Amino acid sequence: MQIRENVDQFCETFFDELDKTYKNYLRKRKRLIKIHYKNELNIRSEYSAKFANIQTIQIVQYQQLEDDMFNQYTRIALAPPEQSYYMAMDKSKRLAKSGNFDEANYIRDKAEEDHKAYKDKREQSLAVQVQNKTSKLFETQSKEISALNRTMKKTLVAFQKQADEELAALDKSIKIELDKKFSQYADVLNKKYALFNNPDFQPSKYFEQNYTYYLADKGLVEAPVQKIREEKARKLRVERMKQKKAQLAAAQSKKQEEEEDKVEQVPQTDSAHNAQIIQQIVDNHDKAMEEAKPDEEEKKANEQKMEEELKRAEEDDDDEEEEEEFEYEEEEPDDYYDEEPENEEEEEKPVTTPHKPDPTKRVKFNLSGTPLENK
Known part of the structure; x- marks a missing residue:
């Protein structure tokens, strides 16, 4: 592990030295690219001036051609008629003086038609001549421009090829220079670890591998x-x-x-839970109260039974036979049976048996078990 760290430090020192050389190479390359750019700009400027010069010359040539054609047309337009025209006109005048007007008019009209046809023929000939000269001038000018354009392209291609060769030579030189430094440092590393033998880690191979990665990162070689x-x-x-x-x-x-x-929902959850519990208690209480309420029929039967018991008790009050005293616990006093509820619908009382004993009072009963009235 210590040897690997030492080799890594050695590689860092080597890479620092390579960085200096590589930065110097980048400065040279940048300077060379600027020179190439200026030279290409000069070449293009030179040919731009040549194109402008040709354009000026061609414009002058075209204007000169137009002037020549205009002068020829003017000469044709202003040229006097031919001799035959004057001779025909003189003959027409003589015939008119002699009184032969029809023939005189015919000769005059014929002379004018011939003169007009002659002028039209000369103008047509001049138009054809102008068209031929103009086409020839345009063709010549186009050839000059095409030739200059081809020359410019050849010059630029040759210049670009030369610039690429110079850059390639510079790139090759930096690779050679870096390889020299690698050889120097590799010799030092091999001498230092000549006695080190470990198949899992070889300093020389590790150093060469890092150098290859360095060149690949700089774009000087293809990445492995x-x-x-x-x-x-x-x-x-x-x-x-x-x-x-x-x-x-x-x-x-x-x-x-x-x-x-x-955290925000905890109070709401507790409150909802408490409300649910309270509602459940209320529902259970209501349900118990509903179950505790007697039906209407049972209520009427109990009331009727109570009335019969009261009547029977009144009939047995006069009998004074042998009695046995029994002590029972009754829940309510005897006068409970003498009173009737005022409003049974409004106030509902729980149904109780009439003979449930009260632990606080002693009640006398006859042999049949009927309670006697307290005297």
């Missing part, structure tokens, strides 16, 4: 396949870590929100 795979694996690990952190953050945030909602 192993480096590409390691880089992909590293990016994949980083992406997975980011996703895992995002998931943990989302889960933590969700948990915190649930806790906050739970």
Whole structure:
């Protein structure tokens, strides 16, 4: 482990030295690119001036052609008629003086028609001549422009090729210079760890591998396949870590929100629970009261039975036979049976048996078990 750390420090020192050389190379390359840019700009400016010069010359040539054609047309328009025209006109005048007007008019009209046809023929000939000269001038000018354009392209291609060769030579020189430094440092490393023998870690191979990675990062050589795979694996690990952190953050945030909602909802939950319990108690109480209420028929039967018992007790009051005293507990006094409820619908009393004893009073009964009236 210590040897690996030492080799890593050695590699860092080596890379620092390479960085100095590489920065110097970048400055040279940047300077060379600027020179190429200026030279290309000068070439394009030179050919732009040539194109402008040709354009000026061609415009002058076209204007000169127009002037020549205009002068020729003017000469044709202002040219005097031919001799035959004058001779025909003189003959027409003589015939008119002699009184032969019809023939005189015919000769005059014929002379004018011939003169007009002659002028039209000359104008048509001039128009054809102008068209031919103009087409020839345009063709010549187009050839000049095309030739200049081809020359410019050839010049630019040659210049670009030369610039690429210079840059390639500079790139090759930096690679050679870096390889020289690598050889120097590799010799030092091999001498230092000449006696070290470990199949799992070889300093020279490890140093060469790091140098290859350095060149690949700078774009001087193609990246090895192993480096590409390691880089992909590293990016994949980083992406997975980011996703895992995002998931943990989302889960933590969700948990915190649930806790906050739970804290806010605790009083409401207790209150709702208490209300539910109270409602359940009330419902149970109402249900018990409903079950405790006697039916109407049972109520009437009990009332009728109570009246019969009261009548029987009144009939047995006069009998003074042998009596046995029994002590029972009664829930209510005897006068309870003498009173009738005033409003049975408004006030409902629980149904009780008329002979339930009261523990606080002694009641006399006859042999049949009927209570006697207290005297």
